[in-house]
Amino acid sequence: MRIGFFDSGIGGMTVLHQALRFLPNEDYIFYADTLHVPYGEKPKKEVREYIFNAVDFMANQEIKALVIACNTATSIAVDDLRKNYDFPILGIEPAVKPAIQSWAGKQKKVLVFATNLTLREEKFHNLVKSIDHYDIVESVPLPGLVQFAESFEFREEKVIPYLKEELSSFDLKQYGTIVLGCTHFPYFEDSIRDIFPEEVDIISGSIGTAKNLKRILETRNQINEGAGDISFFKSGYKVEDKETLSNYKKLLVMLDRKSSLTTGA
Numbered sequence: 001m002r003i004g005f006f007d008s009g010i011g012g013m014t015v016l017h018q019a020l021r022f023l024p025n026e027d028y029i030f031y032a033d034t035l036h037v038p039y040g041e042k043p044k045k046e047v048r049e050y051i052f053n054a055v056d057f058m059a060n061q062e063i064k065a066l067v068i069a070c071n072t073a074t075s076i077a078v079d080d081l082r083k084n085y086d087f088p089i090l091g092i093e094p095a096v097k098p099a100i101q102s103w104a105g106k107q108k109k110v111l112v113f114a115t116n117l118t119l120r121e122e123k124f125h126n127l128v129k130s131i132d133h134y135d136i137v138e139s140v141p142l143p144g145l146v147q148f149a150e151s152f153e154f155r156e157e158k159v160i161p162y163l164k165e166e167l168s169s170f171d172l173k174q175y176g177t178i179v180l181g182c183t184h185f186p187y188f189e190d191s192i193r194d195i196f197p198e199e200v201d202i203i204s205g206s207i208g209t210a211k212n213l214k215r216i217l218e219t220r221n222q223i224n225e226g227a228g229d230i231s232f233f234k235s236g237y238k239v240e241d242k243e244t245l246s247n248y249k250k251l252l253v254m255l256d257r258k259s260s261l262t263t264g265a
């Protein structure tokens, strides 16, 4: 049986990329809800409907586990999804906890980048409230990065001016850790690193999620020795056209090249 990965778009590929490192012999289905991306700019009720439709579709593909490789979808739907299906469902959330743990040594603040919907959600506020005892966590929505990624625009000369504009009111020297709280953002790690002081740590929850997936499959005795095959789906249909498939594969190669840079929780 295969492992399902789901995101509003190509962001989830940054989590799949980590899973491929820890579980290279699994077969995967990757589902991008490209008809409805961006989730982060839409009303919660509408997005919940998209998520439930997509997960229903995936449940019919005989999967043994599902990774909601989207912080936004996790924050608004993971608890209810778990009630509806009997395979394990893993989510991803902004890695605020490890970011705060690293604060002691640095005395610098934590800045969380995510979508508007994630940052508005009670789940995020509760998470921060429960661990941010020194009031060091701040956040900023960066919906433009989702748009850039969906249009395969990764050039620094386009991305950096956007980041500078969005962060113009922040004193970047004050931050010791950046949390990438949206799975579309690791593609832009280099650009983000470029505008912050050199010693800044950039973390995401993707490594933690991949390790967790491995642990769950081991506990359930469900580790595969397959070929590491990936089938791609877009909003309910299988991607067959060569150009899209090759673009998706290029993304995984691009992430491979960056992986030495990526720290994670």
Ligand code: DGL
Pocket: 007, 008, 009, 011, 012, 037, 038, 039, 040, 041, 069, 070, 071, 072, 073, 115, 118, 146, 181, 182, 183, 184
């Ligand atoms: N990739 C998603 C996340 O991790 C959401 C991007 C979007 O659709 O707005 O939050």
